[in-house]
Amino acid sequence: MGSDLQIKADDYWNPCTNCAARNDVEWPVHQVTISNDFWMGQFDITQEQWQAVMGNNPSHAQVAGPTGPVEQVSWKDVQVFLAKVNTMQTRWTVRLPTEAEWEYAARAGSTGETYGPLDDIAWYKANGDGATHPVGQKKPNAFGLYDMLGNVWQWCQDWFGPYPSDAVTDPQGAPTGDKHPTRGGCYYCDAIHERAARRNRDLEDHLSLNIGFRIVAVPRP
Numbered sequence: 001m002g003s004d005l006q007i008k009a010d011d012y013w014n015p016c017t018n019c020a021a022r023n024d025v026e027w028p029v030h031q032v033t034i035s036n037d038f039w040m041g042q043f044d045i046t047q048e049q050w051q052a053v054m055g056n057n058p059s060h061a062q063v064a065g066p067t068g069p070v071e072q073v074s075w076k077d078v079q080v081f082l083a084k085v086n087t088m089q090t091r092w093t094v095r096l097p098t099e100a101e102w103e104y105a106a107r108a109g110s111t112g113e114t115y116g117p118l119d120d121i122a123w124y125k126a127n128g129d130g131a132t133h134p135v136g137q138k139k140p141n142a143f144g145l146y147d148m149l150g151n152v153w154q155w156c157q158d159w160f161g162p163y164p165s166d167a168v169t170d171p172q173g174a175p176t177g178d179k180h181p182t183r184g185g186c187y188y189c190d191a192i193h194e195r196a197a198r199r200n201r202d203l204e205d206h207l208s209l210n211i212g213f214r215i216v217a218v219p220r221p
Contacts, residue, residue: 028164030164033168034170040101040143041145042140044070044151046067047059047064047065047068048066051066053085057070058077061131068132068135071208071212072208073211075202075206090220095157099156099157099199102183106141106145110141115142118191124150124187124188124191124194130188132187133151138150147184148196150194153186153208153211153212154213154214155181155212156180156182158171158180159177160201161174162174178203180201181199182201183198186210
């Protein structure tokens, strides 16, 4: 599935330091512990990777080329993709990241709104020209992950729900719900949305030309 990076278990806080930019679902600030190591996709899943697994390309912005991020894929569509990948190899269990894993990986040890100057790290409204771009053209974060902010929103595995106020370990989101988190902002979002703390959510069968995903892999027993 392309280059991946192993993420070591650790603690992080989920602050939004610019209070004027936050929305109420980003609070309260709380400590999160990720207790298990995992491998995070270095890039969003591309159109050519989706094509190789699923035999089609649902993307609206195919002008971005085969290395553009796949989009127009619902959360349910992604589950079918992941199930197929898990039948094609036996070494890894491949899945979407939890919301906590995504934010930990996006922050890469940083505590600010972004992990670098926004124009250097993300395609967004001010520089995106109203379209997606091939993955990996902007600077990565300290973990070597590209496009964690901008280009396309990224599906997470959990049900969307309010944050707890207490410290938590390996949170899995709400026990049930009707929406799943999308994180990271996109190519037409204003800068206020291009933040590691920014939370969005969509129905699991929602299709959008600005939502894609990246994968997490963990070794099978």
